[in-house]
Amino acid sequence: MPRDTLTREQIIQTAVEVLDAEGVEGLNMRRLGTRLGSAATAVYWHVKSKDELLVLAADEMWGEIELPDPAAVGWRQAAAVMARNLHAMVLRHPWLVTAMSTHTIYGPGKARHDDHLIGVYEAAGFTGRQVDWALNAVFVFALGQALGEASDAALRRRLRRTGGDEEERMRATAEWVAKVAAQFPRLRARLETPDGDGPDESFEFGLQTVLDGLEARLAGQ
Amino acid sequence: MPRDTLTREQIIQTAVEVLDAEGVEGLNMRRLGTRLGSAATAVYWHVKSKDELLVLAADEMWGEIELPDPAAVGWRQAAAVMARNLHAMVLRHPWLVTAMSTHTIYGPGKARHDDHLIGVYEAAGFTGRQVDWALNAVFVFALGQALGEASDAALRRRLRRTGGDEEERMRATAEWVAKVAAQFPRLRARLETPDGDGPDESFEFGLQTVLDGLEARLAGQ
């Protein structure tokens, strides 16, 4: 029987757990080692560096996204589902945006996702470069939306780590925002009317808007 | 005459220079000190921490964005110009995406930009929450597009820092991408036809698509 030994997969999975909970800054090799029940440097036999580990972990996340069949549900529905899945996936792993901004995330996971995306937009009737442009429009929208919401998650993490009352500190931040906004007429007006709706409605509005725009392009062609 | 002393503005400006050249990882207090001609720790009298400095620098960047008057050029043109300006600004300062993913960037600079955005979409005829949803759709699209392109800039920076032939390493990376892509039928097909067009065309296509979608929403109301 082989010795009970670390595996790359096990390391990546544990790294993802830490990343989900603590973000990129919260991941460090010593802690990872402890969680794996081994010395910190044992990881280096399986993985070249922390950077490589981050890239591996990030690519893995794309595997979580389910791929709807455009032939079965229609291209628009398939495109919408893929955008929602991407958005939800990034919100589950907010550190992914940070990773994407500093590293090139490309591997089997991302490629699988991209490949399917192309299929969806080809099924829609786009051809040539329009396929890439169309899928890019939706993809990039979903990603951008997630970016904004991810920073919120990061703030909460930061407050939790530095200690003190999280809610209290969140309120303090909101107050600072309000103080700045009060300097500007239109923002000030917004402070008086509560938002009421979450980011979900905003996301869905934008998503349908982009898809509408694409549909018009298909029709007008 | 007062002693020749550091100022917060001077520190922020130098930090931006370093960030533009080297990214978030490239900014460190000792180097910043050297560049300012003072001890590293002198900065701490003017700024609470590196995190705070990053947030201050990030907010500053929004001031670079020119604000077109929708009454003069029409809402659609104004919205398009603001999106292009945002996109271009983020490409000049790719570290901004990283900063936004880990810190809440909100200050006078961002507020000024947001306030004007609201004005543009109110001028378009949107009301209530639709104003926020509509501006969010375009904003988030431009940001997401910049995120993808920023990671390219980050890669080049990384290669440059680790030394060796930058072009050589870029080619090696491209090869790795091709090897992964070859595993997937639609991506493989793409490898055979050169792209030809830069990201600019893709951005413009998406931008007009979103604006078309918004216009339809205004008309259909």
Added chain:
DNA sequence: GGTCGACTTGCACAAAGTTCAAGCCGTCTC
């Protein structure tokens, strides 16, 4: 049973954020 190669360990070093006590230097008061 010994040897080999896969894997782990502890040590050590360097880089980088931050704290702190001490000092410097205009300026203001008497």
Added chain:
DNA sequence: GAGACGGCTTGAACTTTGTGCAAGTCGACC
């Protein structure tokens, strides 16, 4: 003009963290 004060700077030092390295451990195979 002398002294005191407060704004600003300095250098040393502590801590955290990524990573290289030489030595060790352990199972499999000859």
